[in-house]
Amino acid sequence: xxxxxxxxxxxxxxxxxxxxxPGSEIYxxxxxxxxxxxxxxxxxxxxxxxxWKRFVQESNNxxxxxxxxxxxxxxxxxxxxxASFADPKMDCKNCKTRHRADTLIENHSHGAVNPxxxxxxxxxxxxxxxxxxxxxxxxxxxxxxxxxxxxxxxSRGVTEDGQNKIYLRPxxxxxxxxxxxxxxxxxxxxxxxxxxxxxxxxxxxVTPGNFIFRTIEFEQMEHQFFCxxxxxxxxxxxxxxxxxxxxxxxxxxxxxxxxKDHDKLAHYAKAACDIQYNFPIGWSELNGIHNRTNYxxxxxxxxxxxxxxxxxxxxxxKYIPYDIEYSIGADRLMLAILSEAYEEQTLENGETRVVMxxxxxxxxxxxxxxxxxxxxGEKAKEILKSLQKYFSVTYDEAGSIGKRxxxxxxxxxxxxxxxxxxTLEDNTVTVRDRDTMEQIRIPVENLVSFLTEKTAW
Ligand code: GAP
Numbered sequence: 001x002x003x004x005x006x007x008x009x010x011x012x013x014x015x016x017x018x019x020x021x022p023g024s025e026i027y028x029x030x031x032x033x034x035x036x037x038x039x040x041x042x043x044x045x046x047x048x049x050x051x052w053k054r055f056v057q058e059s060n061n062x063x064x065x066x067x068x069x070x071x072x073x074x075x076x077x078x079x080x081x082x083a084s085f086a087d088p089k090m091d092c093k094n095c096k097t098r099h100r101a102d103t104l105i106e107n108h109s110h111g112a113v114n115p116x117x118x119x120x121x122x123x124x125x126x127x128x129x130x131x132x133x134x135x136x137x138x139x140x141x142x143x144x145x146x147x148x149x150x151x152x153x154x155s156r157g158v159t160e161d162g163q164n165k166i167y168l169r170p171x172x173x174x175x176x177x178x179x180x181x182x183x184x185x186x187x188x189x190x191x192x193x194x195x196x197x198x199x200x201x202x203x204x205x206v207t208p209g210n211f212i213f214r215t216i217e218f219e220q221m222e223h224q225f226f227c228x229x230x231x232x233x234x235x236x237x238x239x240x241x242x243x244x245x246x247x248x249x250x251x252x253x254x255x256x257x258x259x260k261d262h263d264k265l266a267h268y269a270k271a272a273c274d275i276q277y278n279f280p281i282g283w284s285e286l287n288g289i290h291n292r293t294n295y296x297x298x299x300x301x302x303x304x305x306x307x308x309x310x311x312x313x314x315x316x317x318k319y320i321p322y323d324i325e326y327s328i329g330a331d332r333l334m335l336a337i338l339s340e341a342y343e344e345q346t347l348e349n350g351e352t353r354v355v356m357x358x359x360x361x362x363x364x365x366x367x368x369x370x371x372x373x374x375x376x377g378e379k380a381k382e383i384l385k386s387l388q389k390y391f392s393v394t395y396d397e398a399g400s401i402g403k404r405x406x407x408x409x410x411x412x413x414x415x416x417x418x419x420x421x422x423t424l425e426d427n428t429v430t431v432r433d434r435d436t437m438e439q440i441r442i443p444v445e446n447l448v449s450f451l452t453e454k455t456a457w
Contacts, residue, residue, distance in 0.1 A: 428443050
């Protein structure tokens with residue numbers, strides 16, 4: 001995290017520069033929902049593209065799917081979500097607000113106490129003994145903890161009886177599991193192989209805000225790697241490294257990332273760890289890596305009644321593979337990337353600038369075309385058109401050149417291309433580097449190769 005960044009500064013910058021807006025804002029908003037604006041959608045799309053490039057395109061044994069959000073309700077019985085996908089919630093008896101007991105403890109202890117390792121009774125005792133208060137009214141007077149299921153329910157068909165109840169998926173993973181054999185058979189993949197998916201997930205979270213860190217609708221990028229039991233420990237370590245390398249390659253500093261093993265394992269997991277990022281709210285989960293064993297596929301075999309065993313083509317051995325899951329939220333990654341990129345600089349002339357140091361491959365626009373004067377617009381637009389075939393490039397002719405540079409710095413455009421009167425004479429332009437602010441003169445015909453090289457990932 002850049003040392004000068006706070007969540008408030010990020011929220012304000014995102015709103016004023018078209019990165020992220022509060023959801024349903026003109027109706028007074030809707031808690032924990034956010035809308036991506038013109039700059040934000042480009043950045044998030046780039047993050048998703050880079051993830052897909054790394055985990056599908058550049059992989060020889062991983063395949064993508066795009067499964068339905070609405071799934072047969074039995075899927076969630078099999079996965080265990082209907083019975084136990086719940087958060088420990090308690091209500092403040094004084095002001096009637098609802099809170100997660102684990103979050104209250106985490107915030108009160110500033111991360112020193114780990115509620116994941118506590119039972120409900122232990123959490124209740126801790127809250128009383130340490131006078132943990134309601135963040136809204138300041139009283140320590142809560143109901144006992146109750147488990148609230150996080151799945152959003154809806155109904156299929158015209159009547160709303162219990163039989164038609166279905167759910168918005170709370171994770172994309174089950175879409176990968178139920179398609180295990182479809183993918184394996186159609187690609188003739190041999191174990192070990194992976195299935196990847198990017199898509200929306202929904203959870204009825206009660207949260208203290210924290211911008212896009214935890215929202216009720218979010219996107220996940222998930223990769224299930226199916227391997228033979230006995231090789232799972234090795235693959236788990238491999239995906240811990242691969243997941244970390246992806247973040248480093250996006251430009252996140254190693255000092256802002258760390259592994260954190262789970263203290264309490266889910267019933268299906270043999271091992272689980274998070275990679276945490278040093279967010280403005282403190283060290284928190286950015287992504288997870290789980291050894292889910294053969295739990296999910298076995299449960300789907302049991303609940304669907306279909307045989308989903310893999311048959312080894314060499315030995316004819318039949319078995320249900322183990323799964324190493326790597327899961328990262330696209331929105332949570334976006335928050336890490338925004339936090340990491342933010343810098344307030346005081347320049348030599350005493351002026352200040354906010355600059356977002358996105359990796360060029362992540363930046364919304366790779367370049368901005370800036371005609372020095374409006375009457376150079378025709379030439380500038382000609383250059384714009386020639387570059388737009390290859391890159392997302394923006395155009396700005398309003399205000400002084402200094403102001404235009406600042407606007408581009410604030411949305412992290414890595415290169416500003418200034419068109420001046422010399423351009424009309426010798427077909428060269430000035431290219432300004434966002435980070436160093438150095439300027440070089442290059443021929444217009446070299447711009448495509450220049451930007452291709454600089455924005456590669
Ligand atoms: N399939 C495994 C799974 O869903 P998870 O730890 O619940 O595991 C994986 O979620 C990732 O999804 C998290 O590491 C985080 O990046 C993201 N995520 C989870 N809940 C989220 C929420 N409410 N808002 C934003 N991102 C979330």
